[in-house]
Amino acid sequence: MKKTHKKVFGCAGLALVAATTVFAATLPNPEASAISTLTDTVTVRVLAEVPDVNFVIPNRNATVIDANQQILINYESVDVVTIGLKHTSLDGTVTDVPDFAVLSPNYVAGEATIPVNLSLYGYGLFEFSVTGTGEYGVFDADTITINYEPLSSDLEEKDDGSVAIGIDYGTPTASRVAVRVRKKDSSEVLWGTTVTPPTNSVVIPFDTIDGLETGDYEIDVIAYDENGDIIYTKVYEHYLEVVPIPNTGSFLGNLNITKEDYMITGAVVFSILAIIGVLSIVKSRSKRR
Numbered sequence: 001m002k003k004t005h006k007k008v009f010g011c012a013g014l015a016l017v018a019a020t021t022v023f024a025a026t027l028p029n030p031e032a033s034a035i036s037t038l039t040d041t042v043t044v045r046v047l048a049e050v051p052d053v054n055f056v057i058p059n060r061n062a063t064v065i066d067a068n069q070q071i072l073i074n075y076e077s078v079d080v081v082t083i084g085l086k087h088t089s090l091d092g093t094v095t096d097v098p099d100f101a102v103l104s105p106n107y108v109a110g111e112a113t114i115p116v117n118l119s120l121y122g123y124g125l126f127e128f129s130v131t132g133t134g135e136y137g138v139f140d141a142d143t144i145t146i147n148y149e150p151l152s153s154d155l156e157e158k159d160d161g162s163v164a165i166g167i168d169y170g171t172p173t174a175s176r177v178a179v180r181v182r183k184k185d186s187s188e189v190l191w192g193t194t195v196t197p198p199t200n201s202v203v204i205p206f207d208t209i210d211g212l213e214t215g216d217y218e219i220d221v222i223a224y225d226e227n228g229d230i231i232y233t234k235v236y237e238h239y240l241e242v243v244p245i246p247n248t249g250s251f252l253g254n255l256n257i258t259k260e261d262y263m264i265t266g267a268v269v270f271s272i273l274a275i276i277g278v279l280s281i282v283k284s285r286s287k288r289r
Helices: 002-026 030-041 248-253 259-288
Strands: 052-057 062-064 068-076 080-089 094-103 110-117 124-133 139-148 151-157 163-169 176-183 189-195 201-204 215-224 230-240
Touching (some): 052 124, 068 080, 068 124, 094 110, 151 215, 151 230, 163 215, 176 201, 189 201
Parallel strands (some): 052 139
Antiparallel strands (some): 068 110, 080 094, 080 124, 124 139, 163 201, 176 215
């Protein structure tokens, strides 16, 4: 009886193992399944060409005195090019023109020149921005600034101690230009003059200005428009070394010496020197004897 039970259980066990093996064989390979899933979901995306746009002219942070300017840009791999303008006037007023110029290159590489009349906005700081948009919204951008002034000036120190201020007028021109000399960090004007166009040079005669001492001085160059408003200001620093000159002439003049006094004094001095010379010769001969 026991042998019969063992045979029955043994056959049942073999049957269970066989069934399990067949079931396991029908299951998919986990690694193969993962690879198949990844292969089905991976998408390869080809990147578009990178857009490129930038300013060529004028130079960055340029200072100009002529109102008529030209802006040159070049571009590549862009569909739309947008140029914006932001102008800050001398009194701080800001004018924003986001679509100052719009181009449609249609992905054709090239360059474009945009004329600008700065006088339409007035003196001040101009900030130009350019944006080039390519495929899939990818873009490139660049920025330059132009400082528009009514004139330019420079300082030249001459060998005779004077200082020359050179002036170059723009279009339109300033109404008048004032040049002033002050002690550094002082508001007191020690010397000043005003000129009008086309005068392009002002000489400051430091050697003839009374009361100057060795030290640092400031030279103001201020331009005004026809309404009297300041449209340009520049301050130069200049170091002045004053060499004291003995005033012997005034000392002798205070002695009230006449021409005859000079002649008598000269004769007396000559006589004394002649006597000393004769005595020296006599003494020299006596020693030889």
